[in-house]
Amino acid sequence: MTTRNQGYFTEENSAEVVTGQIGPDTDPRLAEVMAAIVKHMHAAVKEIEPTQEEWLTAIKFLTETGHKSDDWRQEYILLSDILGVSMLVDAINNRKPSGASESTVLGPFHIPDAPELPMGANICLDGKGAPMLIKGRILNTKGEPISGAKIDVWQTNDDGFYDVQQKGIQPDFNLRGVFRTGSDGTYTFWGAKPRFYPIPDDGPVGKLLGNMGRHPFRPAHLHYIVSADGYEELVTHIFDPDDEYIGSDAVFGVKESLLAKFELIEDAEQIKAANQTGPYYEVVHDFVLAPES
Template identity: 60%
Template sequence: MPDTDGPISYFTEDTSVETVLARMGEPENARLAEVMRSVIAHLHAVVKEVEPTYGEWMAAIRFLTETGQMCDAKRQEYILLSDVLGVSMLVDAINTRRPSGATENTVLGPFHVEGAPDLAMGDTISQDGQGEPLVVRGRVVDGDGTPVQGAVIDTWQTSHDGFYDVQQPEQPENNLRGIFRTGADGRFSYRSVKPSFYPIPDDGPVGQLLHGLGRGNIRPAHLHYIVSAPGFETVTTHIFVHDDPYLDSDAVFGVKQSLIREFVRHDDPDRAAEFGVANPFWTVETDFVLTPAA
């Protein structure tokens, strides 16, 4: 018989949480133990609420197994799952609480890559020239509107037909990706192409889940940014096209009102020549407002 100072807690339906938690010893990692106590309590509560059959429970196990098997160096199905359940946005919101007026975060997404090329202001990030020309301009400033010198702007986006370069072998490497650095005036400008709304991958278990729930898998058109500067919090964010039809149904819940920007179409050959783009073309302006690092 086990040596114990009190009555042994054996597993029952009613005492399942208490029994599992009682098996924990002195944790090597207090935070891990804190998190797992909450996970166990909520997981057991879900199981008791929905009362899954053996078949349903095994279907859940298969779903998680297939989600892991879908992951590789270019595809992170678990990030996609976190995104479509709104968990990525919730974790992001908790960790990036900022004062009013500061640029808000949104999801990183699964298609950021390290090593994008460093470019000069005014350069283009479009290596294949496909799509409607777009000129992006703006500033990086602090909460008082003072320009931030030396800010690093890492940007990436889809092609005109809604695919990232890592999704299409025919696109040049690092197509529609670039890194820019602000000068003393905090301003930035570059050329690109107007982004398109696009479907998130639905050929894996996450896509099957979305379809099973009657949900769409479309993300509204946007540009991605990571903006960083010494002494300031790094901002991971998007800007969204103002009239995109999917703003209210973003599959990963990434849209925030403050991140919607007006994309303006121009038919002006002289101005197009000044920017070095074909006519007609689009422009969008956006400022990134940084907050001091904690």
């Protein structure tokens, strides 16, 4: 390994000296990434001018963040979420053609083996919460229905928890299901009206949120993964526009195009036609898939 003399370190040329030590045989992408990180990190430090104590506080925060992470909980992803980095990476990697539905973050509570159910099935297995009918169409960018589209859905219960967070309390696969569209591209299923819930805030990231005067809540939403042969997979949500946290999602996952009207149905004839015993909510939202690149 050869040494590289890039000059002596000063406050003014710090980034150039450090990036100058990157060897000529370094993987080009790694060299590009590290040069950008060093450049912007040094610029931030020069702007902030941290004290030694503040620098050590930052080191301790990163150490605590690592200690809080395990196979179940990734505190660094949570940090990425609350800084908007997760959503920015998602946006960069999911640029869509005009007319296609927008994506948002996957979230940590998807499981791959939810049961496939017939259209119109009820995914709310414990009967808690206000009944909600969810329906719409899966279309392509030409407005044509997509047959055989797979729709993987999941949501929280009325208490703001996913089933995997309450093993032994909620039934397995509560408020989860997989559906496939017919030739008309329509989908329909019953669930329960979701509610807002907090991201895990008992660790260093939660403490940071509090120190910044921010809350940990995500507004009420349903998760979707929509896929079909010949089309790009869509990972997205639909949100309740009337939720109190709709304008301040802790992980910045809300996009205007993903707002869906959660309409309360109180008309006696509609209630009867839906085989309900009382008022229920109805959400109608179409998804448009982009063709595979």
